[in-house]
Amino acid sequence: MMSALLIVAAVASASVQALxxxxxxxxxDARASSSAxxxxxxxxxxxxxxxxxxxxxAPVNPNSAKYIxxxxxxxxxxxxxxxxxxxxxxxxxxxPHQPRVPVHFEYSEESNPGPYPIPPNASVEGxxxxxxxxxxxxxxxxxxxxxxxxxxxxxxxxxxxxxAVFDLHSNRLRPEGWTSADAAGLPIFxxxxxxxxxxxxxxxxxxxxTVPATQRGYIHxxxxxxxxxxxxxxxxxxxxxxxxxxxxxxxFRGQALVVMRALKRYGLIxxxxxxxxxxxxxxxPGWNEENLDQLGRVPGSAFEAVSSGPxxxxx
Numbered sequence: 288m289m290s291a292l293l294i295v296a297a298v299a300s301a302s303v304q305a306l307x308x309x310x311x312x313x314x315x316d317a318r319a320s321s322s323a324x325x326x327x328x329x330x331x332x333x334x335x336x337x338x339x340x341x342x343x344x345a346p347v348n349p350n351s352a353k354y355i356x357x358x359x360x361x362x363x364x365x366x367x368x369x370x371x372x373x374x375x376x377x378x379x380x381x382x383p384h385q386p387r388v389p390v391h392f393e394y395s396e397e398s399n400p401g402p403y404p405i406p407p408n409a410s411v412e413g414x415x416x417x418x419x420x421x422x423x424x425x426x427x428x429x430x431x432x433x434x435x436x437x438x439x440x441x442x443x444x445x446x447x448x449x450x451a452v453f454d455l456h457s458n459r460l461r462p463e464g465w466t467s468a469d470a471a472g473l474p475i476f477x478x479x480x481x482x483x484x485x486x487x488x489x490x491x492x493x494x495x496x497t498v499p500a501t502q503r504g505y506i507h508x509x510x511x512x513x514x515x516x517x518x519x520x521x522x523x524x525x526x527x528x529x530x531x532x533x534x535x536x537x538x539f540r541g542q543a544l545v546v547m548r549a550l551k552r553y554g555l556i557x558x559x560x561x562x563x564x565x566x567x568x569x570x571x572p573g574w575n576e577e578n579l580d581q582l583g584r585v586p587g588s589a590f591e592a593v594s595s596g597p598x599x600x601x602x
Contacts, residue, residue: 324477324484324491327380329430329455331477331492336458337508337595338477339492341552342529348592353520355528358498359563360588366546366579367497368480368568375570376421377410378476383428389444390435397465397511399452403433405445411438421468422447423476430455434468434475461510463601469495470559471524472510478556480568485542490549494568497561498522504598512600513560522557523598529554534589542574543581554593563587 323339324331332339348354368375381404390401404426412421422438422445425431432455437448451467453474461472469475478495501514502521509525530550539547546566555566564587568574 322491326481326483327425327427329425329427332455333458337493338474338556339553342493342527342554342593342595343532343552345527345529345593345595348526348594350519351592354522354526354592355587355590357500357518357520358522358587360586362563362587364564364566364582364585365562366480366568366576366582367562367565368570368574369576369579370570370572370574372410372570373413375568376412376423376475376479377570378423378425378479379406379409380425380427381406383426385426390450391441391444391446392448392450393437393446394449394466398447398450401444401450403435403445403450403452405433405435407440421475423468425476432474432476436468460508463510463599466511466513470511470513471505471557473508473525473556473558475558475567478558478567480546480566482569482571482573485545486573488545490545490553492549493527493553493556494546494549494566495558496528496555496567497559497563497565498557499560499563501557501560502598504600506596506598509556509558522592524557525595526557527554527593527595528557528590529593530585531589531591534585539581541578541581543578546579546582547585555590 323334385404385406387402387404390403392398405422405424409422409424412419420437422435424433432453435447435450438445449466449468461467466472478493480494484490500521502516502518502523503512503514504523505512506523506525512524536544536547
């Protein structure tokens with residue numbers, strides 16, 4: 288399972304009221320999806336958002352071989368989600384009039400302040416267990432995404448390690464050097480493998496992945512690093528990884544095949560330190576673990592890193 292979020296002590300000087308600082312960058316060699324993903328009546332970022340960019344034709348990163356070797360050439364893909372409600376990162380959808388409640392953040396300097404429209408029965412990742420305890424809430428109508436890390440109910444509200452709010456109509460990033468509910472400063476929900484889209488036969492966005500170690504740097508749309516290492520062979524946060532075009536999909540079927548096709552078109556994005564090649568998804572009773580086990584046949588050597596922007600070291 289994923290490691291606990293590592294919070295770097297450096298704090299950006301931007302106002303905590305800001306949801307973002309700079310517009311997202313898009314590689315000239317990436318291609319915009321024809322339409323953005325949708326859920327609960329909300330567009331999940333514009334089609335031009337980097338997370339919705341096809342990278343099938345993006346150039347291979349010059350450091351690709353070293354990055355892949357550091358993640359694990361012989362380690363295999365793993366679906367870090369399934370039909371068990373305690374396996375994966377769940378999310379909750381609320382209406383536009385959901386009451387807002389107070390939230391106290393341990394790392395308030397890099398968190399968007401509350402109150403948040405989090406219901407008392409919101410799904411908590413790994414509830415009752417130690418772990419990252421993410422809470423993700425998508426609000427219909429406003430189409431804003433509220434995400435918390437290390438969240439727990441306290442009285443009529445919540446407390447959490449960190450929290451972030453994303454306007455799903457906008458491509459704007461979080462301030463440079465800021466974390467989110469994830470180590471890379473990225474949103475979590477838009478990067479999840481979600482059963483409704485797989486049932487529909489197509490994933491139109493990048494997928495979240497964890498790797499064992501990262502360097503002290505990030506690539507947009509990530510805005511935060513979670514390492515003190517200066518080793519250039521380690522992947523930076525936000526690195527895009529693509530299943531090679533030469534890797535045959537013959538023999539794959541069902542849900543796993545939909546995921547595999549997405550890995551060629553949109554790839555993976557490094558979002559946290561953790562187990563190698565663990566793809567994050569949301570739990571759903573519709574997942575078929577036996578079918579998803581096909582992903583375990585795919586080795587790290589089947590991937591390559593692509594170029595999507597410079598490595599930044601702010602924070």
